Amino acid sequence: MARLAGSSKLLRAMNESATMALLIDRGTLTRGELRELTGLSKPTTSDVLRTLTEAGLAIVVGHTSGGPGPNAEVYAVNPAAATVLAISVRDVSETLHAPFEAALCDLGGAVLARAAYPSDPADGDPVGTVRAIAGDLCARAGLAGDRVTHLHLGVPGSYDPGTGAIRHIDVTGWGRPGLVPELAAALGVTVEADNDVNLAAIAERHRGAAAGSGSFALLWLGAGLGCAIDLGTSLLRGATGGAGEIGYVPLGLAAPGQPRDLQSLAGGPAVAALGAAHGFTGATPEEMVADAARADSPAAADFLAALADRIAVVLAVVAALVDPPLVVLAGEVAQAGGPRLRDLVTEAFHRNTPLRTPVEVTALTDDAVLLGAMDSGLRSVRESLVDSLNARPIPGPVLRSA
Amino acid sequence: MARLAGSSKLLRAMNESATMALLIDRGTLTRGELRELTGLSKPTTSDVLRTLTEAGLAIVVGHTSGGPGPNAEVYAVNPAAATVLAISVRDVSETLHAPFEAALCDLGGAVLARAAYPSDPADGDPVGTVRAIAGDLCARAGLAGDRVTHLHLGVPGSYDPGTGAIRHIDVTGWGRPGLVPELAAALGVTVEADNDVNLAAIAERHRGAAAGSGSFALLWLGAGLGCAIDLGTSLLRGATGGAGEIGYVPLGLAAPGQPRDLQSLAGGPAVAALGAAHGFTGATPEEMVADAARADSPAAADFLAALADRIAVVLAVVAALVDPPLVVLAGEVAQAGGPRLRDLVTEAFHRNTPLRTPVEVTALTDDAVLLGAMDSGLRSVRESLVDSLNARPIPGPVLRSA
DNA sequence: CAATAGTAAATCTACTTTCCTATTACGCGA
DNA sequence: TCGCGTAATAGGAAAGTAGATTTACTATTG
Known part of the structure; x- marks a missing residue:
């Protein structure tokens, strides 16, 4: 319930924040457009823009032309005001990917450089690795x-802000407690880490199947199962960063011969076993599914239908508990199955439950985790930038949101 | 990302809002305390309080004494500034309760009147019923x-704001589309409806086992199963108000002889069947559980252990997907089982999963749904009151939060 | 008599309104 | 087609206003 109180200083800070936020959201704006959008007067808008420009946060990127009168100056965020380094850390024991993929982008979101690192440049020392990549x-x-x-950082595990450690990560050196604050101290930058599935969801919201959706859940079907729950304004992370670990969801009382949890029902090994039982011989689950999705045989249809039944169970768990307006299927298996698998899943879902949550497959082909780390890092930097404008000039004790 | 912009009018509005919010949160405050808490100067604090007093929102409730100097005036929210009517609507087909229980409270939270209505005063016409109760x-x-x-309103069902209808409700007349806006129009007041389990969670946070917890999940064990997910600032409601309908969570692929979903594993009928199989003869599941919890026999121990195994499955579903810092067991069955059942559930949970979410039983003995409806209604009224102060005097176009 | 509550007067910050100038596109006549 | 007047717009300057702060003062209480 706490609300902010303050004096004219606060007002100026708020107006600078609002202007900066608009520049970030809309890209380029003229003084006149800013005046309209903020509701501020012409002199105030000019003054705020002068301050932002002198602080190096905004720049003039061009001039309008065409209409009568002088050409209005077009303002934009200064892309050089901040630079984000996004690194996707992967467990390579089960995939053929490089262990590190990284990108550098500016405040405007432009990718300045990007590379994959097939071997660890500092061999098990995360600080050295990050330094080398940077x-x-x-x-x-x-x-x-x-x-x-x-x-x-995008990591295959969950980040627990309480301990500063990344949990459940199998990459050498990356599991040690306090690593995230350690990196921040060593590099002199802010550091955030997030689960790879969460980051895939962020990418999906920014440029994938969930663009425009108020909230949604992303179901990750790969070697492991995962679930990201996007609440619209933020992701559900859980008390210890463990929210969405859907593989642990039990399937009733332990019974011999029955799959014990969702991981053993629909995780990578279970999918591979199911594929093998239907005569598919791919090296990975996603290869089998891709083969089946392309094939026109009864075996392929049977395999996909059986797989869809299982995925529909996972889907029903999420739909019943969270009731999202949309579920996006992502991860290697979902990507391999494509729209054909999606339709079978939807059908199985409707057949077995009264729920009617819409289902989509991921629209991303690029590395969703890296894209999500960029998007998330950008959001973080932009917000802290805008909020720092607001926090700067306040002298006395001030109420902040509860 | 949108941030508010404005001029001095906005500043004054914000300072009024902040002051009002502090009065609501802290109860009684002197000018000096308000000055400290808001960071505003003495004259501004006085001026704001004068405005609030003249608007009938704040009142002087007393004077300090004891120290040197004049006695400071003690301010508080004017309790008469708003009155909340909370009504808990119940499906009586499965319980012995009255179908309506209602309470009237003022802005300060004091209960002005409270009553249970054993029969519907308007017999199936919700507008008439509410009017009569009011x-x-x-x-x-x-x-x-x-x-x-x-x-x-607290209702046994989910409220879908999209259609204005309360869904899955079995009380005559209460399921019709548009009922909530209809009530608002007929009575000339704001109306909100929420699921009974959600309201029980709100009561639990305000005065029960979850007081002080940042967020938590409430597991409702009654005739039906339910789950409320408190995110700290708000409850997870879902796209159609159906979040937490945990009874629908499937237990794997449909298999004959196996419970199909969590409802058939741990819902009221399943608990009753389990109790009967262990020789208990109560009329309701909660009666059987209460008998067993009091008893010292091997049959009682077996029954409770078997029940705890089942509840632990439900618990694991929630813990794996949401990772709350605390799960509170509530509802008739949990209440009947008490701490003994809680301990057995914790043990079964630890035995069968790697998760370590803390578990508590409800600390409420009164009607949690009615209390939650009061708490929730109060919060709603208070927030709209504070926000209306902020919204009032703004003339031009103004940015609001995204 | 010392300390505190509350008010009054003067000052300051930042926003708005109003007015002014410079710049551009367009139309019209030569 | 060129040149000039006109309308429309961008941006800034000056004056005025709202609201907050600082400082000083009065009144009250132990």
Whole structure:
């Protein structure tokens, strides 16, 4: 219930924040458009823009033309005001991917450099690894090494802010307690870490199947199962960062011969076993599913139908508990199954439950985790930038939101 | 990302809102305390309080004494500024309760009148029923009938704001589409409806086992199963108000002889069947559980252990997907089982999963749904009151939060 | 008599309104 | 087609206003 109180200083800070937020959201705006959008007067808008420009946060990127009168100056956020380093850390024991994929982007969202690192540049020392990646990408982008403002990590595990540790991660060196604050101290930047599935959901919201949806849930079907619950304004993370660990959901009382939990019903190994039982011989579950999705045989249809039945169970768990307006199927298996699998899942879902949650497959083909880390890092940097404007000039004790 | 912009009018509005919010949160405050808490100067604090007092929102409730100097005036929210009518609507087909229980409370939270209605005063016409209850309670409280500001309904079903209808409700007349807006129009007050389990969770947070917890999940074990997910600032409601309908969670692929979903594993009928199989003869599941919890026999121990195994499955579903810092067991069955059942559930939970979510039983003995409806209605009225102060004097176009 | 509550007067910050100038596109006549 | 007047717009300057703060003062109480 707490509300902010303050004096004219606060007002100015709020108006600067509002202006900056609009520039970030809309990209480019003229003074006149800003005046309209903020409701502020012409002199105030000018004054605020002057301040932002002098602080290096906004720049003039061009002029209008065409209409009568002088050409209005077009303002935009200064892309160089912040640089985000996004790194996707992967457990390579079960995939063929590189263990690290990274990208550098500016405040405007433009990708300045991007690379995959097939081997660990510092061999088990995360601080060294990050330093090496940062140095390499900055060099490629022609940037001074100290220009990075924020590091955003995508990790196969959950980040527990309480201990500063990334849990359930199998990459050497990355599981140690306090790693995230340690990185922040060593590099002198803000550091955030998030679960890979959560980041895939963020990418899906920004540029995938969930664009425009108020909230949604992302069901990750890969070697492991995962679920990201997007609440619209933020993701559900849980008390210890463990929300969405849907593989642990039990299937009733332990009974011999029955799958014990959702992981053993619909996880990668279960999918592979199901595929093998239907005569598919791919090296990975997703390969089998891709083969079946392309094939026109009864075996393929049977395999996909059986798989859809299982996925529908997972879907029903999420739909019953969270009731999202949309569920997006993602991960290697869902991607391999494509729209054909989606339709079978929808059908099985409707056949077995009274729920009617819409289902989609991911619209992303690129590395969703890296994209999500960029999107999430950008959001974080932008928000802290806008909020720092608001926090700066307040002298006395001030109420902040509860 | 949108941030508010404005001029001095907004500042004044914000300072009034902040002051009012503090009065609501802290109860009684002197000018000096308000000055400290808001960070505003003495004259501004005085001016704001004068405005609030003249608007009838704040009143002087006393004076300090003891220290040197003049006695400071003690301010508080004017309790008469708003009156909340809370009604708990129940499906009586499965219980012995009255179908309607209602309470009237003022802005300060004091209960002005409260009553149970063993029969429907308007027999299937919700508008008439509410009008009759409102009239009766106002008369008991010695209040004019038009003083009610807000109506908060607790219903056994889910409220879908999209259609204005309460879904899955079995009380005659209460399921029709558009009922909530209809009530609002007929009574001239704001109306909100919420699921009974959600309201029980709100009561649990305000005065029960979850007081002080940042967020938590409430597991409702009664005739039906339910789950409320408190995110700290709000409850998870879902796209159609159906979040937490945990009874629908399937237990794997349909298999003959196996319970199909959590409802058939741990719902009221399943508990009753389990109790009967262990030789208990109570009329309701909660009666059997209460008998067993009191008994010292091997049959009782077996029954409770078997029940705890089942509840632990439900618990694991919630814990794996949501990872709350606390789960509170509530509802008739949990209440009947008490701490003994809680301990057995915790043990079964630890035995069967790697999760370690803390578990508690409800600390409420009174009608949790009615209390929750009061708490929720109060919160709603208070927030709209504070926000209306903020919204009032703004003339031009103004940015609101996204 | 010392400390505190509350008010009054003067000052300051930041926003708005009003007015002014410079710039551009367009139309019209030569 | 060129040149000039006109309308419309961008941006800034000056004056005025709302609301907050600081400082000083009065009244009250132990």
